[in-house]
Amino acid sequence: MTIKMISFTFFASISSSRCAHRIESVEMAMDIEQVVRISxxxxxxxxLRIYQAIAAKKEVFCGELVERQRLTPGTVSHHLKILADAQLIECRREGQFVYNRATPETMKRYTEALTKLGPWR
Structure with missing residues (x-):
């Protein structure tokens, strides 16, 4: 299991008043390698069509993707691996079946990172 820190807040104690003051909240930006991987x-x-099909539902069975996209199982599997490596989807196995779900938090961070790249930030 990998745990990634998205944001953190640190505190400083002031000895004279014995209270903690919030100094700063730092949002951990998505690194450029992850932006490139997702892009x-x-x-x-x-x-992209496979991702859209997965994102439109709570979970999608691999066989449904093969049928809907009219691609071979090997091709769908290859695309799913790339989407999973980019952390756009998560896969879970139930017996012999594999179910996929989108990870909206990754897409949210990705779109925020793209917004920060432009002159409109």
Missing amino acids: KALADPAR
Whole structure:
């Protein structure tokens, strides 16, 4: 299991008053490598369609993606691996079946990171 810190707040004690004051809250930005990984994952039209199909539902069974996208199981599996490596989806196995769900928190951080790249920030 990997735990990633998204944000943190640190406190400083002032000995004379014996109270803690909030100094700063720092939002951990998505690193540029992750932005690139997600951008590449979504650049492929078939992969983008697969992501959209997964994001539209709570969970999607791999067989449904094969049927709906009219791709071979191997091709769908390859696309799912890339989406999972980019942390856009999570996969869970139940017996012999694999279910996929989108990770909206990753997409939210990605769009925030893209917004910060432009002159409109």
